[in-house]
Amino acid sequence: MRALRRFNRYFTRRIGVLDDHYLGQDRPLGEARLLFEIGDGVSLRELRSRLGLDAGYLSRMTKALQSQGMVRVRVHPADSRLRMIELTPAGRIEVDEQNRRADALAEGLLDALDADRRAQLIEAMATSQRLLRLAAITVERVDGAAPDARACLDAYAADIDARFPEGFDKSDLVKPEEVSGDAGAFFVAYEEGHPVGCGALRRLEPGVGEIRHVWIHPDTRRLGLARRILTELERAATEHDLYVVRLDTHRTLTEAQAMYRASGYTEIPPYVDHIYAHHWFEKRLATPSEARP
Template sequence: MGTVSAGRADHVSADDVRALRRFNRYFTRRIGVLDDHYLGQDRPLGEARLLFEIGDGTSLRDLRVRLGLDAGYVSRLVKTLQAQGLVRVRVHSGDSRLRVAELTDDGRAEVAEQNRRADGFAERLLGGLDAAQRGRLTAAVAVTERLLRLAGITVEVVDGASRDARACLAAYAADIDARFPEGFDPAALVRPAEVSGRTGAFVVAYEEGRPVGCGALRRLAAGVGEIRHVWVRPQGRRLGLARRMLVELERQAVARGYGTVRLDTHAVLTEAQAMYRSCGYTEIPRYDDNVYAAHWFEKRLHP
């Protein structure tokens, strides 16, 4: 059987830190972040980015969460843009506690010009490379974005009855109901009490404050835990997030004294089967009566 160490993540080296900071300094200087006239327009990057993010309209709360900005700072930026006639703010039609920012006609025109200039800048920058070099650069950028997204996601243990836990499970059930030929009955989902406290755990992955994945651990037998419902929203897939949540669930299993974890999966979930095998899980005979399962796996753990 496979084994897992539930220790902390590898130490981040000083060389890694210096390399990331060096790239950050070069890139921010190269694209003009330090200039109060971003892309040659008469405004700093903060205001320009806020106009772009408002797009077709969004609440100020969503803007704060998405950009990771202080509420007071967002409010000041919005008021500045309002005074310039680029943004208007109204009360949300379905929730009087929320304020929604929208672009005016002048605001949409400025965003269109901003996009035109940004495209031109990127085209000029890429024009200094040949086709093969551009291919390598864009591929490297895609990998960088994927890894930076994964680095920015947090995986947290939450109460199994919490709003985020139940919302994730509802979305999981809807997703696999569409994927399973026979559909899926939500009654088969874990119960909150099973995945909370001393014997269980429920983890939620958060990207920019929004739940993007989940997984559950419950007691199966003495010294044996069972992992259930490891799931990632479509927009969070292909980042390595499911594997990261699996590792966290294994840590939670070790913390609860489980020396072994088991799990099952449906025949159509071939990507899940491949992930479990690559993470050290070994296929075993059926151990439960789950009508949706076609493959059963086990992994031995140690502190």
């Protein structure tokens, strides 16, 4: 992947200084970075893992920022081993000011480009970022009863409950045992350690599987992640000797329908009656013998 490295070289040399060298003019870079990561308050633990810092190092930087009146530290309300760090008003002013400066600098860097070219640049950067994010997400098979699986399903339920006019009843969710072990499969997508999407496969009848609960966290949509989860589910289906997969969708989920169609699914008559189902799809998967002619 030479292209990535070439771009990285050029980019860091020309632009990478933006939030570092220039930004932390009045204080050490480490402290400046810290100040920026705090946002609306986080735990020290979170900061440590986000920035990959040594505990002692972080503790000392925190103390320094505290004595400068930039941050305030208090114990976590729920777990008093944890410390919450947040910006003081002075700290917020400082961050805003630095932001303003960096924006002005960024603006200056692109002075020479006309509006068309700027728009082109912004779009190209957005595309790059989108794809880099997608590349950083892993899709892993987990047990249907795993905490991350349940958390995703809860989020899914809340999400569609808000979206369906008739609401959504959680009793319609798959049972953990339906999607674990030999019975089916459950996949969770992780971005930087946090679950951001899921998808379930269960056996419907011999040779036929059903895909359910494909869900993507709102902040992670439009990256193409659903399709990746779908691919994993289909792979799992063939491993379970399910060479036909079906699914149903609600009429309000038009993007989902489009995605299924684009992924080779064809609309079929209802295979099951279901209060939330308005469209039914099916796809025939290649059997191992077909794959190796």
